[in-house]
Amino acid sequence: MNVAVGSKNRAKLLAVERIASDMGMNVFVHPVPSGVSPQPLSDNETKEGALNRARGALQHPKCSIGIGLEGGVDKLENQWFVCNWGALVDAGGIEIVSSGARFLLPKAVCCELVKGKELSTVMDEFAGKKNIGQSEGAVGIFTNGLVTRSEMYEHLVKILFGQYLFYKKRF
Numbered sequence: 001m002n003v004a005v006g007s008k009n010r011a012k013l014l015a016v017e018r019i020a021s022d023m024g025m026n027v028f029v030h031p032v033p034s035g036v037s038p039q040p041l042s043d044n045e046t047k048e049g050a051l052n053r054a055r056g057a058l059q060h061p062k063c064s065i066g067i068g069l070e071g072g073v074d075k076l077e078n079q080w081f082v083c084n085w086g087a088l089v090d091a092g093g094i095e096i097v098s099s100g101a102r103f104l105l106p107k108a109v110c111c112e113l114v115k116g117k118e119l120s121t122v123m124d125e126f127a128g129k130k131n132i133g134q135s136e137g138a139v140g141i142f143t144n145g146l147v148t149r150s151e152m153y154e155h156l157v158k159i160l161f162g163q164y165l166f167y168k169k170r171f
Protein backbone atom coordinates (compact mmCIF):
# COMPACT_ATOMS: atom_id res chain seq x y z
CA MET A 1 0.00 0.00 0.00
CA ASN A 2 1.23 3.54 -0.80
CA VAL A 3 1.01 6.44 1.62
CA ALA A 4 1.45 10.13 0.69
CA VAL A 5 2.66 12.72 3.21
CA GLY A 6 1.47 16.31 2.72
CA SER A 7 4.80 17.97 3.62
CA LYS A 8 8.50 17.79 2.83
CA ASN A 9 9.56 18.62 6.39
CA ARG A 10 12.22 16.05 7.34
CA ALA A 11 11.00 15.56 10.90
CA LYS A 12 7.52 14.70 9.63
CA LEU A 13 8.73 12.48 6.79
CA LEU A 14 11.07 10.51 9.01
CA ALA A 15 8.24 9.81 11.44
CA VAL A 16 5.92 8.48 8.72
CA GLU A 17 8.72 6.51 7.04
CA ARG A 18 9.61 4.71 10.27
CA ILE A 19 6.07 3.62 11.08
CA ALA A 20 4.89 2.95 7.51
CA SER A 21 7.93 0.83 6.63
CA ASP A 22 7.34 -1.31 9.76
CA MET A 23 3.87 -1.90 8.32
CA GLY A 24 5.20 -2.74 4.84
CA MET A 25 3.95 0.47 3.21
CA ASN A 26 5.70 2.79 0.74
CA VAL A 27 5.93 6.49 1.47
CA PHE A 28 5.58 9.24 -1.15
CA VAL A 29 6.31 12.92 -0.52
CA HIS A 30 3.46 15.12 -1.71
CA PRO A 31 3.75 18.64 -0.21
CA VAL A 32 0.44 20.50 -0.17
CA PRO A 33 -0.72 23.76 1.45
CA SER A 34 -2.05 23.47 4.99
CA GLY A 35 -4.82 25.96 4.14
CA VAL A 36 -4.30 27.63 7.54
CA SER A 37 -1.81 30.27 8.74
CA PRO A 38 1.92 29.32 8.74
CA GLN A 39 1.76 29.46 12.54
CA PRO A 40 -1.61 28.11 13.68
CA LEU A 41 -2.67 29.77 16.94
CA SER A 42 -5.27 27.31 18.25
CA ASP A 43 -6.02 23.59 18.45
CA ASN A 44 -8.87 24.08 15.95
CA GLU A 45 -6.65 25.75 13.37
CA THR A 46 -3.85 23.20 13.81
CA LYS A 47 -6.31 20.30 13.48
CA GLU A 48 -7.79 21.85 10.33
CA GLY A 49 -4.28 22.20 8.86
CA ALA A 50 -3.55 18.51 9.48
CA LEU A 51 -6.80 17.43 7.84
CA ASN A 52 -6.31 19.74 4.84
CA ARG A 53 -2.81 18.36 4.32
CA ALA A 54 -4.03 14.74 4.56
CA ARG A 55 -6.82 15.36 2.03
CA GLY A 56 -4.38 17.16 -0.27
CA ALA A 57 -1.82 14.37 0.01
CA LEU A 58 -4.46 11.79 -0.94
CA GLN A 59 -4.58 13.42 -4.38
CA HIS A 60 -1.22 11.73 -5.14
CA PRO A 61 -2.07 9.46 -8.08
CA LYS A 62 -0.23 6.43 -6.68
CA CYS A 63 -1.49 6.61 -3.09
CA SER A 64 -4.61 5.38 -1.35
CA ILE A 65 -3.75 6.91 2.04
CA GLY A 66 -2.92 10.58 2.80
CA ILE A 67 -1.23 11.74 5.98
CA GLY A 68 -1.17 15.33 7.28
CA LEU A 69 0.86 16.50 10.29
CA GLU A 70 0.65 20.03 11.66
CA GLY A 71 2.31 21.90 14.49
CA GLY A 72 0.69 24.84 16.24
CA VAL A 73 0.21 26.58 19.55
CA ASP A 74 -2.85 26.75 21.78
CA LYS A 75 -3.64 28.93 24.79
CA LEU A 76 -4.87 27.23 27.96
CA GLU A 77 -5.56 29.26 31.10
CA ASN A 78 -3.18 32.05 30.07
CA GLN A 79 -0.33 29.75 29.06
CA TRP A 80 0.73 28.87 25.52
CA PHE A 81 1.41 25.23 24.66
CA VAL A 82 2.83 23.79 21.47
CA CYS A 83 0.29 21.35 20.08
CA ASN A 84 0.53 18.75 17.35
CA TRP A 85 -2.27 17.32 15.22
CA GLY A 86 -2.31 14.56 12.62
CA ALA A 87 -4.82 13.18 10.13
CA LEU A 88 -4.99 10.03 8.03
CA VAL A 89 -7.53 9.79 5.21
CA ASP A 90 -8.11 6.99 2.74
CA ALA A 91 -9.60 6.67 -0.72
CA GLY A 92 -12.68 4.94 0.74
CA GLY A 93 -13.64 8.01 2.80
CA ILE A 94 -12.25 7.06 6.23
CA GLU A 95 -10.83 10.10 8.05
CA ILE A 96 -8.93 9.68 11.32
CA VAL A 97 -7.83 12.75 13.29
CA SER A 98 -5.78 12.79 16.46
CA SER A 99 -3.72 15.17 18.54
CA GLY A 100 -0.26 14.37 19.81
CA ALA A 101 1.91 15.70 22.58
CA ARG A 102 1.68 19.25 23.92
CA PHE A 103 4.25 21.12 25.97
CA LEU A 104 4.58 24.52 27.59
CA LEU A 105 6.39 27.36 25.84
CA PRO A 106 8.39 29.90 27.85
CA LYS A 107 6.83 33.41 27.97
CA ALA A 108 9.70 34.97 25.96
CA VAL A 109 8.88 32.69 23.00
CA CYS A 110 5.08 33.14 23.14
CA CYS A 111 5.44 36.94 23.07
CA GLU A 112 7.13 36.68 19.66
CA LEU A 113 4.46 34.30 18.33
CA VAL A 114 1.55 36.55 19.23
CA LYS A 115 3.38 39.38 17.43
CA GLY A 116 3.04 37.27 14.26
CA LYS A 117 6.32 35.34 14.01
CA GLU A 118 6.54 31.62 13.20
CA LEU A 119 7.75 29.26 15.93
CA SER A 120 10.55 27.91 13.70
CA THR A 121 11.98 31.45 13.26
CA VAL A 122 11.69 32.25 16.97
CA MET A 123 13.31 28.93 17.92
CA ASP A 124 16.28 29.45 15.57
CA GLU A 125 16.83 32.91 17.09
CA PHE A 126 16.35 31.61 20.65
CA ALA A 127 18.76 28.68 20.29
CA GLY A 128 21.19 30.27 17.81
CA LYS A 129 20.76 27.37 15.35
CA LYS A 130 19.28 26.86 11.88
CA ASN A 131 16.28 24.77 10.77
CA ILE A 132 15.29 23.54 14.22
CA GLY A 133 11.78 22.83 12.90
CA GLN A 134 13.26 20.22 10.49
CA SER A 135 15.42 18.55 13.11
CA GLU A 136 14.93 18.33 16.89
CA GLY A 137 12.11 20.90 16.87
CA ALA A 138 11.05 23.17 19.69
CA VAL A 139 10.33 20.01 21.67
CA GLY A 140 13.98 18.95 21.36
CA ILE A 141 15.19 22.28 22.70
CA PHE A 142 12.71 22.45 25.58
CA THR A 143 13.19 18.81 26.67
CA ASN A 144 16.98 19.05 26.63
CA GLY A 145 17.09 16.73 23.62
CA LEU A 146 15.13 13.92 25.32
CA VAL A 147 12.27 14.06 22.78
CA THR A 148 12.71 15.09 19.15
CA ARG A 149 10.05 16.52 16.83
CA SER A 150 10.27 13.41 14.68
CA GLU A 151 9.79 11.11 17.69
CA MET A 152 6.80 13.14 18.77
CA TYR A 153 5.21 12.76 15.33
CA GLU A 154 6.10 9.05 15.28
CA HIS A 155 3.84 8.49 18.25
CA LEU A 156 1.07 10.48 16.58
CA VAL A 157 1.46 8.52 13.32
CA LYS A 158 1.24 5.27 15.31
CA ILE A 159 -2.04 6.43 16.83
CA LEU A 160 -3.37 7.31 13.35
CA PHE A 161 -2.44 3.97 11.79
CA GLY A 162 -3.59 2.05 14.88
CA GLN A 163 -6.98 3.76 14.81
CA TYR A 164 -7.21 3.24 11.07
CA LEU A 165 -6.67 -0.51 11.46
CA PHE A 166 -9.20 -0.64 14.28
CA TYR A 167 -11.94 1.15 12.33
CA LYS A 168 -11.25 -0.77 9.11
CA LYS A 169 -11.70 -4.08 10.90
CA ARG A 170 -14.70 -2.97 12.90
CA PHE A 171 -16.88 -1.03 10.44
Ligand SMILES: O=P(O)(O)OP(=O)(O)OP(=O)(O)OC[C@H]1O[C@@H](n2cnc3c(O)ncnc32)[C@H](O)[C@@H]1O
Pocket residue numbers: 006007008009012038039040069070071072082083084118119120121123132133134136137138139140149
Ligand atom coordinates in the same frame (compact mmCIF):
# COMPACT_ATOMS: atom_id res chain seq x y z
O1 LIG B 1 4.93 23.39 6.88
P1 LIG B 1 5.91 22.24 6.80
O2 LIG B 1 6.86 22.35 5.67
O3 LIG B 1 5.22 20.91 6.86
O4 LIG B 1 6.82 22.24 8.12
P2 LIG B 1 6.82 23.25 9.37
O5 LIG B 1 8.09 23.03 10.15
O6 LIG B 1 6.51 24.66 8.95
O7 LIG B 1 5.69 22.65 10.27
P3 LIG B 1 4.23 23.21 10.66
O8 LIG B 1 3.74 24.17 9.63
O9 LIG B 1 3.39 22.00 10.96
O10 LIG B 1 4.51 23.89 12.08
C1 LIG B 1 4.15 25.21 12.45
C2 LIG B 1 5.32 25.92 13.08
O11 LIG B 1 5.76 25.33 14.31
C3 LIG B 1 7.17 25.09 14.28
N1 LIG B 1 7.69 24.02 15.19
C4 LIG B 1 8.99 23.87 15.53
N2 LIG B 1 9.17 22.89 16.40
C5 LIG B 1 8.00 22.38 16.62
C6 LIG B 1 7.59 21.31 17.45
O12 LIG B 1 8.44 20.65 18.22
N3 LIG B 1 6.32 20.98 17.42
C7 LIG B 1 5.44 21.68 16.66
N4 LIG B 1 5.76 22.72 15.86
C8 LIG B 1 7.04 23.07 15.86
C9 LIG B 1 7.39 24.81 12.83
O13 LIG B 1 8.74 24.87 12.44
C10 LIG B 1 6.54 25.92 12.21
O14 LIG B 1 7.14 27.19 12.31
Ligand SMILES: [Mg+2]
Pocket residue numbers: 038
Ligand atom coordinates in the same frame (compact mmCIF):
# COMPACT_ATOMS: atom_id res chain seq x y z
MG1 LIG C 1 4.66 25.21 7.95
